[in-house]
Amino acid sequence: MPPETPDDSSGDFRRKGEADAWNALSLILSGMLVWGGIGWLISNWLDNRLPLALGLVLGTGAGTALVWLRYGRQT
Amino acid sequence: MSDRLLASEGTGFTPPGPSSFEPPPFFTVAGWAVDKVVVVIALSTVLIAAFFYLAARRAEAAGANGGLVPGKLQFAGESAYGFVRNGIGLETIGKEGLRFVPFLATLFFFIAVNNLFGIIPPFQLPGTSKIAIPLGLAVIVWVIYNYLGIKRQGLLGYFKNMMFPPGIPIPVYFLLAPIELLSNFIVRPVTLCLRLTLNMFAGHLVLVLFILGGEYLILEYGGIVGVLAGSVAILGSLVMTGFEAFIQLLQAYVFTLLAALYIGGALADEH
Numbered sequence: 001m002p003p004e005t006p007d008d009s010s011g012d013f014r015r016k017g018e019a020d021a022w023n024a025l026s027l028i029l030s031g032m033l034v035w036g037g038i039g040w041l042i043s044n045w046l047d048n049r050l051p052l053a054l055g056l057v058l059g060t061g062a063g064t065a066l067v068w069l070r071y072g073r074q075t
Numbered sequence: 076m077s078d079r080l081l082a083s084e085g086t087g088f089t090p091p092g093p094s095s096f097e098p099p100p101f102f103t104v105a106g107w108a109v110d111k112v113v114v115v116i117a118l119s120t121v122l123i124a125a126f127f128y129l130a131a132r133r134a135e136a137a138g139a140n141g142g143l144v145p146g147k148l149q150f151a152g153e154s155a156y157g158f159v160r161n162g163i164g165l166e167t168i169g170k171e172g173l174r175f176v177p178f179l180a181t182l183f184f185f186i187a188v189n190n191l192f193g194i195i196p197p198f199q200l201p202g203t204s205k206i207a208i209p210l211g212l213a214v215i216v217w218v219i220y221n222y223l224g225i226k227r228q229g230l231l232g233y234f235k236n237m238m239f240p241p242g243i244p245i246p247v248y249f250l251l252a253p254i255e256l257l258s259n260f261i262v263r264p265v266t267l268c269l270r271l272t273l274n275m276f277a278g279h280l281v282l283v284l285f286i287l288g289g290e291y292l293i294l295e296y297g298g299i300v301g302v303l304a305g306s307v308a309i310l311g312s313l314v315m316t317g318f319e320a321f322i323q324l325l326q327a328y329v330f331t332l333l334a335a336l337y338i339g340g341a342l343a344d345e346h
Contacts, residue, residue, distance in 0.1 A: 022336060023258070026266065030258035062250045069240050
């Protein structure tokens with residue numbers, strides 16, 4: 001058994017900030033993928049490039065908004 | 076441009092590519108080809124098991140004798156395990172994380188040793204550069220953190236906490252919920268897998284390019300230019316090997332840290 005350390009006494013989730021940072025990146029990426037993907041499908045369907053561009057912008061914005069909603073307003 | 080350059084030199088230099096990761100099989104057992112990657116993975120498993128078994132056995136023997144001073148091997152084993160336990164398990168998940176330390180330690184040492192085989196002669200091929208290995212590990216992590224989240228928060232609660240953060244007008248959920256779903260179920264495991272695989276893949280390519288390129292310049296290209304440039308490439312390969320060792324340990328740490336963060340997140344999201 002490894003030696004006891006002072007760390008054992010505090011049982012909180014101390015790396016939460018780090019987890020949030022990785023999640024934020026993942027959320028923005030997912031935002032682009034989801035709405036960019038939907039835009040891409042519509043673009044292929046309508047044979048027009050505009051929905052893809054709109055979808056990417058919307059997705060990036062939505063992902064960023066989600067980061068703010070999740071992590072920006074708590075503290 | 077490089078094609079023209081290579082063609083103009085006759086025999087030419089074959090640059091490393093995906094084929095560098097397809098070593099010829101040593102032999103075949105019942106249709107299963109045993110190549111360098113298989114050997115590296117098997118050997119790393121045996122080495123890790125032997126190291127920790129011996130370190131723990133020495134500790135037990137010392138305990139039976141009433142000895143309080145740990146041996147060198149025991150100290151090494153405890154330091155290595157303690158690093159994952161305190162630095163990853165306790166720091167990211169908290170006291171509850173102690174339950175997961177055996178898993179996290181196994182993950183860390185399996186990845187670290189497999190990565191390090193990328194610079195250990197005569198193997199010099201990281202077992203984790205094959206996408207199947209990081210993919211398998213990422214799937215295990217994925218199953219664990221989703222299982223824990225559903226167990227802790229209930230099936231509905233898990234999805235509700237994940238997809239519907241409180242305090243947003245209902246129409247906006249239509250925009251945001253799919254993003255959270257994709258982020259948790261697809262982007263997390265995919266990035267976990269690709270980050271490790273491609274770091275090892277690229278690192279191996281860089282080393283192969285420096286070493287084979289240097290060899291080609293000195294032996295085939297020849298002349299003062301060839302020997303000078305080749306020597307620089309060979310020296311550069313030594314520098315890159317040191318750099319790779321750093322990347323290999325760092326990637327093992329990042330993979331384990333993220334696994335712990337996902338597990339901690341699944342356990343902590345109680346609203």
